[in-house]
Amino acid sequence: MSRLPSRRILLTGASAAVAAAMLGGCDRLGNAEWFQRTLKTGEDANLFVQRLLLTERSLAPEYAEADISPWFKPNGTEAPPDKGYKALARGKFAKYHLEVGGLVEAPFKLSLAELRKLPARTQITRHDCVEGWSAIGKWTGVPLADLLSRAKLKPEARYVVFHCADTMDQGEDDGGAATAQDDGPNEAVPAGNANPAMTKQSGGGESRKSSGGQQASEDTAVSGGSPVRYYESIDLVDAFHPQTILAYDMNGKSLPVSNGAPLRLRVERNLGYKQAKYVMRIEVVESFAQIGEGKGGYWEDQGYAWYAGI
């Protein structure tokens, strides 16, 4: 009988030791380059299988007016710190122009008023933040397909890149407060929300919090002192999807600054961080390897998956 308790203690001790070693081991494993690449194959499989399952005509569910969330939670950048953007906002975006260029035959610029005159699509869709929450909003805007057809893509065109107004890593006016962009990424948490959310991978967020730290100086070195602004990219499957629009209205009113005025991307069937706010310029490219840190978006550069369908 006396053997039992000691064996039990031995087992308990051993399992505790194994558990502790496993936790530490998993963290170390998770930081190893080769293992991260291995884990990412799961996300590659997500893209592969979802592209097989979804046709270009599979529509994200659309909802009724009654389903619209009373408050559409703004997340990420809620007030871009950039001087240029602030000046545009003060003038009610009368001087705003959307630029469409890159690998196109006919680049062009359109003012907000001109955009509003184009055929529009209105859709009531659900916004899913990578953090886990959802909100439903009504969006009105120009189908991206119309703009791209007008610009006439060159044959080598593969991706559409959205360059945004909001500085993420080196604010011009109130640099320290540069918050994460979009409905997901969020480090400076608004009062009343106890959920610090998206973070850079492997504690990168820490260096960003201490503004002007290693991260910022690295960015300076890479980009020659120019601020790192939010950007996103999608492929042509999503770009020509009927529900992919550049929205200027939310819930029947002009898009508020906190939700991305004057123009934000709605690329339904994708998570929130793909829905770039404050879109200034659309660039059609063959590869996004030369943009930012080469992963196709601000959050992608911090380790998030480029494909955000899940």
Next chain:
Amino acid sequence: MPRTFLTRSAPDTAEVERRRWMFRHPAVIRLTHWVNTVCLLVLLMSGLQIFNAHPALYWGKVSTFDTPLMAMSSTEDDPPKGVTTIFGKTFDTTGWLGSSAGADGEAADRGFPAWATLPSDQDLTGGRSWHFFFAWAFVLNGLAYLLYGLVSGQLRFRVIPSRDQVRHFGSSVWEHLTLRFPQGDDAKRYNVIQKLTYLVVLFVLLPVQVLAGLAMSPAMDAAFPILLTLFDGRQSARTVHFVVAALLVLFVVVHVALVLLSGFWNNMRGMVTGWFVIERKVEPVGDTGEPRA
């Protein structure tokens, strides 16, 4: 026969018959069992990491931020208190939920504590990478198990109660509750409660868990809108995913407890090598009316 012969030989026979070897778990079952163990552990811990990005649950299509079903948060106090609210009732969960020591030992605002999440630091994208990779592993492993189980007949043998088992359901429950484990021939098969539990885990909890996970994907919702109907919306699917994860944890806790209580080494040998020892059924002594000397 002389009495002396009986009294000497009886224990000998018992000794021979007491340990009977049985090849209980074929290789595919053993392999898929352990792969599944690793997958479920990683999925749980990386899932808690993902949950921590927004540690609140809702019902319906969207998040009703003011009225969550459950939420974890921290207070402004110094040091901060961890607070968990469930159905409007608030509990102090400092050190466990809402606020707990991070990897550096400092109090951090986080839903579940660092020791329960993977990675241990707040790292949503890291958690997602782990979760998706092991979700694929879990699904492929589960399909291999089901395919093998169906073709070999193992599944039917393991999880479908036989008619006599259903008839004696009541006494099985009683035996289970009093921790009297079956012996002899009865130990060769799972008892009725075991079978029904495995049946529910295999064909209800795990499939619901996968579907609820898929219902959270905006792309899957576009491909299969029925996912949303099934769960009454994306936020409900997220809540179901969380609750089913908790039920699976409960299952594993009971499973491991019973493995320990019903003979740890025998069970482990069984699931590692396949070989399991059946203990002889202890018959009531004195069939002949004579007490053994």
